[in-house]
Amino acid sequence: MTTATRAPTATQRTNVDRFLTLIRIALITFVTVGLLAFIAQQISPTNPFAEWANPGADRLTGSAFRELVISGLNIGVMYGLIALGYSMVYGVLGFINFAHGEVFMWSVMSGWITSEKLFEAGLWEDFFIPALLFTVLVSVTVSTTLAVVMERVAYRPLRGSPRLIPLITSIGVSFFLQNVAIGLFGPAAKRYPQLPEWMSKRYEVFGIPGLEVEGTKILIFVVSTISMVGLWYYVERTKTGKAMRAVAEDKEIAALMGIDVDKTIVRTFAVGGAMAGVAGILWGLLFRSVVATTGFLPGIKAFTAAVLGGVGNLGGAMAGGITLGVGESVGPLVLLEPLGIPGVSQLKDAVAFVLLIAVLLFKPSGLFGERLSAEDRA
Amino acid sequence: MKLSKKILVLLGILLSFAMIAAACGSDDDSDETATTDEPAETTDEPAAEEPAAEEPAAEEPAAAPAGDYLGDGSLGVVTVASGEAVQIRSLEAITGDVAFLGLPNERATSFAVADYGQIKGFDVSVGTGLDDLCSAEGGQAAAQTIVADEQVVGVIGTSCSGAATAAAPLISESGGVLISPSNTSPALTSDLAGTAGENYNVGYYRTAHNDLFQGAAMANFVFTDLGLTTAAAIHDGDPYTQGLAQSFADAFTELGGEVTGFTGVGKEDTDMVPVLTEVAAATPEALFFPIFQPAGDFIAAQAPTVPGLEATVLLAADGLLVDGFLELPESEGMYFSGPDTRFGENVNEATGKNASDILTAYEAEYGEAPSAPFWGHSYDATTLLLEAIDAASYLDGDNLVIDRAGIREYFSTVAGFSGIIGSISCDDFGDCGSQKITVIEHLSSADIEASKANVVFEFAPA
Numbered sequence: 001m002t003t004a005t006r007a008p009t010a011t012q013r014t015n016v017d018r019f020l021t022l023i024r025i026a027l028i029t030f031v032t033v034g035l036l037a038f039i040a041q042q043i044s045p046t047n048p049f050a051e052w053a054n055p056g057a058d059r060l061t062g063s064a065f066r067e068l069v070i071s072g073l074n075i076g077v078m079y080g081l082i083a084l085g086y087s088m089v090y091g092v093l094g095f096i097n098f099a100h101g102e103v104f105m106w107s108v109m110s111g112w113i114t115s116e117k118l119f120e121a122g123l124w125e126d127f128f129i130p131a132l133l134f135t136v137l138v139s140v141t142v143s144t145t146l147a148v149v150m151e152r153v154a155y156r157p158l159r160g161s162p163r164l165i166p167l168i169t170s171i172g173v174s175f176f177l178q179n180v181a182i183g184l185f186g187p188a189a190k191r192y193p194q195l196p197e198w199m200s201k202r203y204e205v206f207g208i209p210g211l212e213v214e215g216t217k218i219l220i221f222v223v224s225t226i227s228m229v230g231l232w233y234y235v236e237r238t239k240t241g242k243a244m245r246a247v248a249e250d251k252e253i254a255a256l257m258g259i260d261v262d263k264t265i266v267r268t269f270a271v272g273g274a275m276a277g278v279a280g281i282l283w284g285l286l287f288r289s290v291v292a293t294t295g296f297l298p299g300i301k302a303f304t305a306a307v308l309g310g311v312g313n314l315g316g317a318m319a320g321g322i323t324l325g326v327g328e329s330v331g332p333l334v335l336l337e338p339l340g341i342p343g344v345s346q347l348k349d350a351v352a353f354v355l356l357i358a359v360l361l362f363k364p365s366g367l368f369g370e371r372l373s374a375e376d377r378a
Numbered sequence: 379m380k381l382s383k384k385i386l387v388l389l390g391i392l393l394s395f396a397m398i399a400a401a402c403g404s405d406d407d408s409d410e411t412a413t414t415d416e417p418a419e420t421t422d423e424p425a426a427e428e429p430a431a432e433e434p435a436a437e438e439p440a441a442a443p444a445g446d447y448l449g450d451g452s453l454g455v456v457t458v459a460s461g462e463a464v465q466i467r468s469l470e471a472i473t474g475d476v477a478f479l480g481l482p483n484e485r486a487t488s489f490a491v492a493d494y495g496q497i498k499g500f501d502v503s504v505g506t507g508l509d510d511l512c513s514a515e516g517g518q519a520a521a522q523t524i525v526a527d528e529q530v531v532g533v534i535g536t537s538c539s540g541a542a543t544a545a546a547p548l549i550s551e552s553g554g555v556l557i558s559p560s561n562t563s564p565a566l567t568s569d570l571a572g573t574a575g576e577n578y579n580v581g582y583y584r585t586a587h588n589d590l591f592q593g594a595a596m597a598n599f600v601f602t603d604l605g606l607t608t609a610a611a612i613h614d615g616d617p618y619t620q621g622l623a624q625s626f627a628d629a630f631t632e633l634g635g636e637v638t639g640f641t642g643v644g645k646e647d648t649d650m651v652p653v654l655t656e657v658a659a660a661t662p663e664a665l666f667f668p669i670f671q672p673a674g675d676f677i678a679a680q681a682p683t684v685p686g687l688e689a690t691v692l693l694a695a696d697g698l699l700v701d702g703f704l705e706l707p708e709s710e711g712m713y714f715s716g717p718d719t720r721f722g723e724n725v726n727e728a729t730g731k732n733a734s735d736i737l738t739a740y741e742a743e744y745g746e747a748p749s750a751p752f753w754g755h756s757y758d759a760t761t762l763l764l765e766a767i768d769a770a771s772y773l774d775g776d777n778l779v780i781d782r783a784g785i786r787e788y789f790s791t792v793a794g795f796s797g798i799i800g801s802i803s804c805d806d807f808g809d810c811g812s813q814k815i816t817v818i819e820h821l822s823s824a825d826i827e828a829s830k831a832n833v834v835f836e837f838a839p840a
């Protein structure tokens with residue numbers, strides 16, 4: 001009897017495995033052909049292989065490639081900063097907080113309101129640095145408060161319930177926050193005021209000739225690096241950080257050790273919110289535009305980045321973000337364009353998600369490995 | 379409960395297929411809208427396709443006076459009882475991102491109804507403005523509401539071509555008419571050479587131009603006036619933007635220019651560096667992106683920062699010819715194609731009003747100038763519909779009887795009607811608008827009105 005009931009499950013499993021193997025092979029073939037076509041095209045756009053893959057191909061110039069990488073890195077560090085919030089909450093509570101993208105959007109929104117008011121008062125142009133610092137302060141405060149209130153109102157009452165319940169609640173919270181933003185500010189795109197000229201000028205970086213990056217983008221790299229190092233220090237070197245790691249490891253034992261679990265969870269949300277706040281203001285400075293749906297796609301991408309790097313792993317979240325950003329920026333032109341696929345830039349998001357699949361297929365625990373609680377590992 | 383990796387992988391694969399399908403799906407659309415060599419139907423007499431009336435005999439009055447009204451009753455009649463109003467409807471994009479386009483249309487319709495006054499002693503009611511949501515779904519839902527009410531004799535709308543694609547078949551089948559002030563897709567009417575578009579329906583008319591010419595106008599301007607020989611085009615997957623980008627590319631190639639890139643972006647994209655790098659590879663001298671906000675904002679802002687595009691001339695179409703975009707400093711120096719909006723002293727022959735009368739009333743009522751250029755088209759479309767109702771109706775005792783077939787008959791005979799937008803004549807496929815396209819050069823984001831009047835090129839097909 002047992003064999004009879006077991007048999008179909010076994011075949012099913014092998015079928016799924018076979019299917020996944022097929023996908024693995026297809027992915028490797030596709031990437032290999034794409035890369036070969038790219039290399040062929042770079043050697044000479046008129047060589048037979050490049051001609052066969054994409055007649056009328058153009059060589060990707062060095063400066064264009066550099067531009068793609070820089071833009072990818074830029075988006076990537078912002079994905080990474082948002083991903084930290086997903087990863088930390090997952091580490092501590094074991095569910096994906098889908099409303100985190102909306103926390104990010106609210107930060108971009110409050111950055112817009114603050115900078116617009118400062119601009120109207122004439123302070124944005126005359127005292128740019130203090131005005132910007134003030135804007136960052138307001139945005140980070142808003143996003144931190146929002147994350148903490150969200151935890152208190154929506155998630156704490158559900159503590160101890162099955163994990164699917166806070167997950168679904170988080171989707172509800174996400175819709176709520178998005179619609180409140182539409183209700184308050186309307187559906188139209190809001191615009192950040194113009195940045196001073198020295199921000200949008202290009203600067204040579206590390207004295208490398210040709211490697212010129214805009215001021216805004218340099219600022220994004222610097223601020224993200226500082227935030228990331230700060231967070232690492234906070235989690236790995238302070239007592240509160242230790243408490244966080246302990247709660248992530250095992251809530252009950254942490255409580256027995258005298259750690260206030262609720263307080264620690266609130267702190268985790270606050271730190272995640274603050275990181276989303278920093279990412280939000282950087283996003284606002286780079287794109288200078290915000291709508292109520294701004295948080296959706298970056299939110300999904302950051303979640304992808306968190307899984308890519310390994311859920312619960314902070315360094316992994318950042319690295320995942322950068323990998324994803326660079327991948328989706330460079331991928332279409334390096335892998336797809338040499339194959340003669342038309343309109344490759346429209347496939348940017350598809351490239352990002354295929355990258356996620358590839359990582360899950362070949363290294364299921366993410367690039368840098370998961371850090372799960374004792375309960376999850378069991 | 380551990381997150382099952384296999385389920386996650388399968389979910390991811392599904393998601394990616396969905397993304398790819400979404401991207402490819404719109405590509406297919408472009409081919410369909412762009413290809414006019416394979417017509418869906420090649421009839422010179424669209425009227426032959428008119429659907430049979432559902433209840434013709436039942437409502438036909440026995441003692442209809444012959445000769446002094448249009449129509450043969452083949453689509454049924456609408457009887458308006460004494461003291462009631464003639465019902466028409468407005469179907470525009472009045473919420474969401476594209477409300478800037480639909481709201482001025484809806485408002486102009488209500489001005490036209492007020493200015494026109496009564497039809498044979500009967501008031502005209504527009505009812506509550508319906509929303510086309512600028513999508514096929516919105517157009518279909520609203521059209522269903524409209525055809526469910528048998529008293530409605532005509533509809534002014536839609537704002538977006540995508541909405542008309544779904545709304546026009548329903549309204550056409552019910553025997554009604556749909557007159558759009560701002561649809562420009564060639565698929566909705568014809569290629570202007572006698573071949574019906576694939577989404578053509580009898581009973582569909584428009585006072586807006588046909589986009590075949592907008593693309594051609596821009597191509598002519600770039601090639602002959604600016605003297606540029608290489609250009610690239612970017613669309614956002616929408617039928618309107620794809621059709622326009624394609625017609626630009628076709629016309630530019632035909633003139634002898636070289637199209638170095640033709641690609642698309644997502645409407646939600648913010649980082650345009652990858653797509654701009656893609657087109658920058660061939661360093662085009664001109665870049666045409668007939669899309670909407672907010673994606674258009676990002677292209678305008680990021681293009682000058684991409685190596686290879688620093689000196690490229692940026693061009694856009696009427697979708698970005700809106701105050702919100704022109705106010706951006708990044709849009710300075712760009713060229714925009716669009717309908718000729720220099721209405722001057724043109725007078726609408728039905729109401730005797732000219733453009734400045736309407737604009738004055740508009741600003742007094744709403745405290746702002748119209749946010750999109752099609753309010754004049756909407757005003758004229760509405761007066762045409764009212765004229766058609768007048769021509770196709772007669773008094774039967776105290777009641778007003780309107781012949782649905784007569785309304786269509788009126789439109790097929792419109793020639794030289796003097797409107798705000800100029801002289802209006804309808805062709806066999808419902809194109810009634812002036813086909814004159816102008817290109818403006820945007821000089822200063824601080825003075826939008828001056829830029830709008832700064833016409834540097836005019837194009838009218840022979």
